[in-house]
Amino acid sequence: METYNAVLAADLPDDPPWQEAQVREYLAETMPGERRISWVAEDDRLPEGESKVFGHVSILLCGDIGVLEVLVHPKLRRRGLGEQLVGVAARRAYLEGFSSIGVEVIGSTAAIGFWESLGFEREYVETRSVLTLSKLDWEALAKMAAGISPGYRVEYHPGSPPSDLLEAYAQAKLEAQSDDDDLELTPRSADPQRLKDSLDTLHRRGLKPYIVLAIHEASGAVAGLTEVVVPAQHPERADQYDTIVVRSHRGYGIDRAIKARMLFELRTAEPGLLEVQTWNAQHNESMLKVNAELGFQPDRDWFEYGADVAQLVQTLEPTD
Numbered sequence: 001m002e003t004y005n006a007v008l009a010a011d012l013p014d015d016p017p018w019q020e021a022q023v024r025e026y027l028a029e030t031m032p033g034e035r036r037i038s039w040v041a042e043d044d045r046l047p048e049g050e051s052k053v054f055g056h057v058s059i060l061l062c063g064d065i066g067v068l069e070v071l072v073h074p075k076l077r078r079r080g081l082g083e084q085l086v087g088v089a090a091r092r093a094y095l096e097g098f099s100s101i102g103v104e105v106i107g108s109t110a111a112i113g114f115w116e117s118l119g120f121e122r123e124y125v126e127t128r129s130v131l132t133l134s135k136l137d138w139e140a141l142a143k144m145a146a147g148i149s150p151g152y153r154v155e156y157h158p159g160s161p162p163s164d165l166l167e168a169y170a171q172a173k174l175e176a177q178s179d180d181d182d183l184e185l186t187p188r189s190a191d192p193q194r195l196k197d198s199l200d201t202l203h204r205r206g207l208k209p210y211i212v213l214a215i216h217e218a219s220g221a222v223a224g225l226t227e228v229v230v231p232a233q234h235p236e237r238a239d240q241y242d243t244i245v246v247r248s249h250r251g252y253g254i255d256r257a258i259k260a261r262m263l264f265e266l267r268t269a270e271p272g273l274l275e276v277q278t279w280n281a282q283h284n285e286s287m288l289k290v291n292a293e294l295g296f297q298p299d300r301d302w303f304e305y306g307a308d309v310a311q312l313v314q315t316l317e318p319t320d
């Protein structure tokens with residue numbers, strides 16, 4: 001936690017520091033069928049477990065891709081430690097039979113130069129935006145929340161969608177998947193069982209989901225959904241997950257109405273919450289427009305980089 005918070009202070013000084021709440025679960029719990037393997041770097045002059053952890057790498061093995069996370073204490077950077085840590089995880093991914101590796105890289109930080117020096121290539125870009133609850137125009141939001149066309153009903157479900165709606169919920173996610181050209185480092189759960197597993201995993205990791213749905217009353221279909229997660233590790237800043245308006249239900253004010261309703265619900269349910277952050281592809285103009293109306297302010301770019309595992313292992317081979 002100390003190292004993680006030192007990294008945050010150096011690289012993302014406006015992000016809230018983490019608290020010691022379900023951090024072990026956050027790191028250790030995964031979706032069924034996925035595995036996360038972690039290593040820490042410690043001072044080898046002290047007995048194991050007695051020194052401070054000053055570097056960490058983990059690889060999440062999911063589907064056919066390994067997803068890396070690396071961090072090195074700001075005081076110990078540019079000594080080759082980051083590269084060594086990536087080497088350990090990359091060799092493991094190679095031995096496990098994985099051929100590609102991905103990583104999320106935060107714009108305007110040392111990580112860009114680091115991953116590019118290892119031969120990683122930029123594959124996807126999003127912009128992170130942050131909304132500050134204390135600055136919101138609640139009157140304007142109330143109008144947005146009420147501005148949905150007749151024939152739709154908005155529902156709020158803290159924790160999980162109700163079980164009788166799981167199938168319709170998964171169906172809405174499935175339809176949205178074709179609109180997305182993301183690298184899928186965090187694939188959507190598009191069948192009911194996987195959706196349930198994914199909600200259970202969130203809860204086990206200390207990530208509390210809140211869901212607002214738009215139901216098309218004539219058919220009972222889920223026409224739109226928005227998900228916000230409040231992490232036990234930083235409950236003052238929530239993460240916006242998916243927002244989906246099914247193509248045939250677009251143009252009826254659903255996006256604005258469900259997101260505005262979500263903010264009202266969060267204000268009551270999470271009194272400690274100060275901000276919500278979201279990530280959007282730059283080409284997703286209609287969603288960016290609605291987010292700007294709600295009060296989201298662009299913060300910084302967020303990239304997905306990828307590399308071929310065999311090539312990476314070769315690049316990282318120690319040279320005498």
Ligand SMILES: CC(C)(COP(=O)(O)OP(=O)(O)OC[C@H]1O[C@@H](n2cnc3c(N)ncnc32)[C@H](O)[C@@H]1OP(=O)(O)O)[C@@H](O)C(=O)NCCC(=O)NCCS
Pocket residue numbers: 007008011012070071072073076077078079080081082083084106109110111112113114115117
């Ligand atoms: C990225 C990170 C892991 C690099 O760790 P490190 O131990 O300093 O990296 P290394 O010393 O192994 O660097 C290897 C090479 O990467 C490149 N590199 C590393 N930092 C760089 C920088 N600031 N600018 C340009 N290139 C850089 C260099 O080519 C370097 O080789 P050199 O020092 O011989 O020139 C570290 O900066 C970090 O922890 N960043 C924060 C990670 C993060 O964003 N976490 C998630 C959110 S908190």
